[in-house]
Amino acid sequence: MPPTLRRSAWTTSQSSSRHFTPLVFFAFLIPLLTLLSPYTSLLSRKHHLGIFDSLQTPILGDGASRALLVTAHPDDEVMFFSPTILSLIQEGWEVSGLCLSSGNDTGLGTIRKQELYGSYETLGVSRDRVKVIDHPDLQDSMSVHWDPALILNIVENHLNDHSAELIITFDEKGITNHPNHMAISKALSQTFHNKSIRLLHLKSPALLFKFTGPLYPIYLNILSILSRITGRENFAEKHMKFVVLSTSSQWYQSIQAMLSHKTQLVWFRWLYLTFSQLMWVNELKII
Numbered sequence: 299m300p301p302t303l304r305r306s307a308w309t310t311s312q313s314s315s316r317h318f319t320p321l322v323f324f325a326f327l328i329p330l331l332t333l334l335s336p337y338t339s340l341l342s343r344k345h346h347l348g349i350f351d352s353l354q355t356p357i358l359g360d361g362a363s364r365a366l367l368v369t370a371h372p373d374d375e376v377m378f379f380s381p382t383i384l385s386l387i388q389e390g391w392e393v394s395g396l397c398l399s400s401g402n403d404t405g406l407g408t409i410r411k412q413e414l415y416g417s418y419e420t421l422g423v424s425r426d427r428v429k430v431i432d433h434p435d436l437q438d439s440m441s442v443h444w445d446p447a448l449i450l451n452i453v454e455n456h457l458n459d460h461s462a463e464l465i466i467t468f469d470e471k472g473i474t475n476h477p478n479h480m481a482i483s484k485a486l487s488q489t490f491h492n493k494s495i496r497l498l499h500l501k502s503p504a505l506l507f508k509f510t511g512p513l514y515p516i517y518l519n520i521l522s523i524l525s526r527i528t529g530r531e532n533f534a535e536k537h538m539k540f541v542v543l544s545t546s547s548q549w550y551q552s553i554q555a556m557l558s559h560k561t562q563l564v565w566f567r568w569l570y571l572t573f574s575q576l577m578w579v580n581e582l583k584i585i
């Protein structure tokens with residue numbers, strides 16, 4: 299959960315804005331998506347930017363087909379990782395989710411747990427492949443330190459029962475600089491680096507590009523074209539190889555998944571869904 303805006307601070311303005319914002323949202327977004335749809339469809343073609351088809355054989359081994367997404371809070375999976383989840387499933391991977399807290403910072407943990415299952419189901423991950431941890435030392439909080447050893451212990455125990463060849467999680471900046479996100483990244487980087495189970499980090503977007511929404515894929519495409527024109531193929535590969543893009547229909551699927559997180563749908567979250575780059579693009583790197 300992005301840490302910057304806490305629900306309590308916005309309570310008075312929420313009720314009047316809640317009815318208004320979705321209308322504004324769709325009024326702007328539907329024409330925009332119509333305009334951009336051909337570009338995003340073109341970009342998402344496997345031979346351009348697909349990652350998992352090319353990664354599978356040379357890097358992960360022939361039998362690689364199971365991926366585990368490790369997140370900190372319900373809604374991380376859809377707000378940050380949905381292009382990756384949808385791309386993996388499209389490529390035939392079996393995706394499972396491990397969420398290390400129930401997101402109980404405002405006492406809504408039980409509800410948010412159910413919301414998480416609903417979100418994953420909409421993205422194509424069945425309930426029996428999603429696990430939520432509710433450990434007293436791993437509570438959703440900006441001020442609680444999550445012990446790396448405990449995180450590691452939980453992930454390794456999970457892998458004993460549900461094996462995977464690929465783990466996907468946050469990078470060192472944790473997308474939003476949330477300490478819970480960063481703690482997971484740190485704990486897993488130290489252990490899974492150069493092991494048979496490969497670790498992928500989701501790159502935190504640069505501030506300049508964070509809220510460029512569907513314009514960011516166009517920027518990436520221009521970058522790719524320029525690289526080809528100038529003959530700098532390696533440059534293009536370096537920047538584009540680990541990029542996963544959603545089509546407009548996959549983006550819509552992500553929005554549907556986010557609707558499961560009813561407790562989180564305050565007005566500013568609609569802005570996030572409209573403008574966040576991560577609803578469209580995931581840039582990943584192998585650790």
Ligand SMILES: [Zn+2]
Pocket residue numbers: 299300370371374476479
């Ligand atoms: Zn989070």
